Amino acid sequence: MKRAGFTPAGGRVLDALCPMHALIDSTGHIRHAGPTLDKVRPGGQLAGQRFLEVFELRRPRIAGTMASLRDAAGTKLHLRLRARPHTALKGLLVPLPDDASLGPPGGAVINLSFGISVVDAVRDFALTSADFAATDLTVEMLYLVEAKSAAMDASRRLNLRLQGAMIAAEEQAFTDTLTGVKNRRAMDHVLRRLAAAGTPFALMQLDLDFFKAVNDRLGHAAGDHVLQRAARVMVDETRACDTVVRAGGDEFVLILDGLTDTDRLSGMADRLIAELERPVRFDGQDCRISASIGIARSIDLVSPDPEAVMHAADMALYAAKGAGRGRHRLFVEGTTPPAAPR
């Protein structure tokens, strides 16, 4: 406002509406800077300095003369403070009319804005909401930036927690990852459910015979392949309502819901053993295994809790193995059952 001759009433209007404008004269010197732009002056007072010596015009690439600057009227100017912190600014130039009503003829008004660098600029120059015209959306934008950062932060924390929960859930999942059949945790779950429902069921404890030999001779990849195929055989030979469990290593448990007919159980065991004994090709080699099966029915036990049935099936398996590999035995209370015929 010192050179009031160039900024009469019109200058005060501009100060209020565009507090970041610069009034420059025909030689390109700043005659007046709006109150907010006046805070952006690392090199001292703006008035009196050449506009292009304070602000570097990065686009459009034109000669640094006042005439070519005036030619850029109406286009978007990309500017940058030459001094630190090299703040980026947007600008729009309007040439002053020749009647000197708004300022020196041959001069121009350039209105500036921080554009996308506003968040840093507000901090760098310690600006307050009073530095922006009430109609300017800068303060709302700063609000939005902070609000969105806070919301994003909350979302990110939620995602991290969900990811942790997902990993935990995977650990607690019911599927054996190698074979795709159920795991021991699922078995406990199914047995508890059966016991609670009180429906009769049968358990088969199935151990793969000679599996260790395959693993030792042909390697883990062959062993994994055999396990996967064995699991498939068990799923194929059982009904949809049955549960095939890999209890660990080469040990499987088949939970047969509502199936207590000894002939059908025996037939199923025979088919399982026969199918599992068919050689599996892996890497040009034949892998041969067999299986021993112990069967127990809940109805054969006085107290048919899952643990007792499991133990009975274990004993039957022990008997089957004792009778030689590739056999099945049915547990009968108080007796040692003979090896079932193959």
Add this chain to the structure above:
Amino acid sequence: MHGLINKAIERFLRETYGDACWQDIARAAGTPEAGFECMLVYDAADTFRLLDAAQAQLDKPRAQILEDIGTFLVSHPGLESLRRLLRFGGDDFVEFLHSLDDLPERARLAVPDLDLPRIELREHAANHYSVISEHGWPGFGRVIVGLLRAIADDYGALVLLDHKGGREGTEVVEVRLLEQAFAKGRAFHLGARTG
């Protein structure tokens, strides 16, 4: 109810009365003891059960608890970002009061599914206002009382607040501004970095 609301209640209870107390209240209310997620939406009934349980456990009037929550939202150091977002509403307390009309829109701008009750400011005379919250949650006016008390303090303004009760879902809080610049207040810089 939006998780942010439930989380605010949870944080208030945890920070003020301790985790054990929170767990007792959550258990009694049948809401997750591990706490709420800010960015999920819960059944509105959860929130009111939680407040019922807090009231019983703390043996305090509901109005008192809700006022304390409002104060907590502005004054707790851990919620500085919320204080800042509120302070964006205006340069002084009067401007802030006038920004209350936009509060639900401001909240939605940040979190699109956060639905706050409509708030209306009425100016009766110089320095005499009513803040009316509409068809919202019963007791929201009490939260406003606590929040206004703390934010007035934040601006350094001296105010008298009075919950005038409510009817048909609206609640009226009377605000008398005794002195706009009573104390220095807490600083607010537009360009400050939080969190």
